[in-house]
Amino acid sequence: MKSVLLIGTGGVGTIAGLSLTLGGQANVTAVVRSAYDRVICEGYKISSPDHGNHSGWRPYRVVRTIDEAVNSETPVVYDYVVVSLKALPDVYCIEEMITPAVKLSHTTIVLIQNGIGIEEPLKKAYPYNVVLSGVSMIGCQNVGAVVSQFEKDRLIVGAFLPESAPEATNQSAHAIAKEFTEIYGTQFAEYTENITFYRWRKLVYNATINPICALTLLDTGRCHLSGLSKNLTFPAMQEVIAIAAAHNHIFPDDIADSMLSSDDGLYYRPSMMLDVVYNRPFELEAILGNTIKAAQSKGISCPTLSLLYTLLKGVLWRVKETQGMVQAPEEGVKWAAYS
Numbered sequence: 001m002k003s004v005l006l007i008g009t010g011g012v013g014t015i016a017g018l019s020l021t022l023g024g025q026a027n028v029t030a031v032v033r034s035a036y037d038r039v040i041c042e043g044y045k046i047s048s049p050d051h052g053n054h055s056g057w058r059p060y061r062v063v064r065t066i067d068e069a070v071n072s073e074t075p076v077v078y079d080y081v082v083v084s085l086k087a088l089p090d091v092y093c094i095e096e097m098i099t100p101a102v103k104l105s106h107t108t109i110v111l112i113q114n115g116i117g118i119e120e121p122l123k124k125a126y127p128y129n130v131v132l133s134g135v136s137m138i139g140c141q142n143v144g145a146v147v148s149q150f151e152k153d154r155l156i157v158g159a160f161l162p163e164s165a166p167e168a169t170n171q172s173a174h175a176i177a178k179e180f181t182e183i184y185g186t187q188f189a190e191y192t193e194n195i196t197f198y199r200w201r202k203l204v205y206n207a208t209i210n211p212i213c214a215l216t217l218l219d220t221g222r223c224h225l226s227g228l229s230k231n232l233t234f235p236a237m238q239e240v241i242a243i244a245a246a247h248n249h250i251f252p253d254d255i256a257d258s259m260l261s262s263d264d265g266l267y268y269r270p271s272m273m274l275d276v277v278y279n280r281p282f283e284l285e286a287i288l289g290n291t292i293k294a295a296q297s298k299g300i301s302c303p304t305l306s307l308l309y310t311l312l313k314g315v316l317w318r319v320k321e322t323q324g325m326v327q328a329p330e331e332g333v334k335w336a337a338y339s
């Protein structure tokens with residue numbers, strides 16, 4: 001049995017924990033924060049078209065913190081640390097957070113998160129551990145231990161390989177990526193040698209639809225009905241496609257239409273929109289900030305994405321102020337300091 005530590009038990013993480021458990025090859029210890037008491041008392045209520053409906057499901061072990069996960073009566077060495085926290089480098093530092101659970105040269109770190117450039121800090125912090133990058137296509141929510149999955153669970157997994165890595169290291173990283181897809185279940189997870197391509201491909205959706213829904217608080221269906229999808233999302237997608245092309249990721253001609261039709265029949269609220277609705281910090285830098293940096297590095301202009309980014313920076317400031325993460329000085333502010 002593989003020993004898995006799951007950090008980030010929202011919609012994506014809980015379904016990952018369920019799939020890894022049902023596959024029968026992993027014992028999953030889950031770090032559960034605000035829903036801890038409910039999960040201990042009642043378990044999760046899950047409705048999943050792929051993994052079934054469950055009432056009272058619990059992973060192998062439920063803990064409140066990473067320290068508790070590591071310091072049990074018999075200390076556990078984790079084979080995999082699966083991170084499905086939001087990618088929020090401006091709020092917490094994942095590479096520091098997971099340190100107690102990562103055994104040098106042994107533990108594989110698996111990131112199941114949206115965005116680009118998210119693996120670099122992990123690989124830098126753990127040069128002797130394998131870092132896997134997972135792109136999830138699921139549409140899923142966890143509200144108070146009630147988990148609802150709306151779209152198919154499809155997880156693409158590949159090894160994150162810095163350019164300088166020796167070939168033998170690369171080969172073992174690819175083998176571990178394949179092993180992880182088997183533990184997750186090959187009906188739902190697939191291995192790729194080129195995970196960066198899939199990260200960029202997903203960005204065509206996440207860097208456009210997520211921000212526009214988060215700003216307008218309209219779900220995907222209502223974005224179509226109001227004309228936003230045609231007049232704003234579609235052109236914004238062309239910018240992402242051009243930036244991706246400059247980084248050698250070329251998509252089929254119908255990529256924008258296929259992303260826009262991926263929620264057909266649903267009034268879907270993407271994860272960034274839910275974060276704004278629940279007044280939580282959202283993944284602005286990982287999704288939009290890093291895309292704009294990638295454009296700048298190639299001298300590409302992306303006015304629509306830049307405007308969305310600037311507006312969302314304001315929204316994020318508001319969220320952080322209400323959460324006490326930033327403060328406006330009592331004496332007021334002067335324009336000259338910000339011009």
Ligand SMILES: NC(=O)C1=CN([C@@H]2O[C@H](COP(=O)(O)OP(=O)(O)OC[C@H]3O[C@@H](n4cnc5c(N)ncnc54)[C@H](OP(=O)(O)O)[C@@H]3O)[C@@H](O)[C@H]2O)C=CC1
Nearest residue numbers: 008009010011012033034084086113114136138139140271
């Ligand atoms: N939702 C979706 O359908 C999809 C999401 N993604 C991506 O997957 C990733 C996860 O998304 P999602 O599942 O929606 O996220 P959620 O916001 O639903 O879940 C995040 C979880 O992390 C927990 N958490 C936050 N901070 C800590 C901490 N310091 N210690 C322990 N736990 C913590 C939260 O706990 P608490 O409840 O206590 O706040 C919450 O349970 C994101 O990168 C997202 O973009 C990708 C594809 C689809």
Ligand SMILES: CC(C)(CO)C(=O)C(=O)O
Nearest residue numbers: 136137138139270271272
């Ligand atoms: C839209 C979706 C579900 C695509 O898988 C997503 O990534 C999100 O909600 O952030």
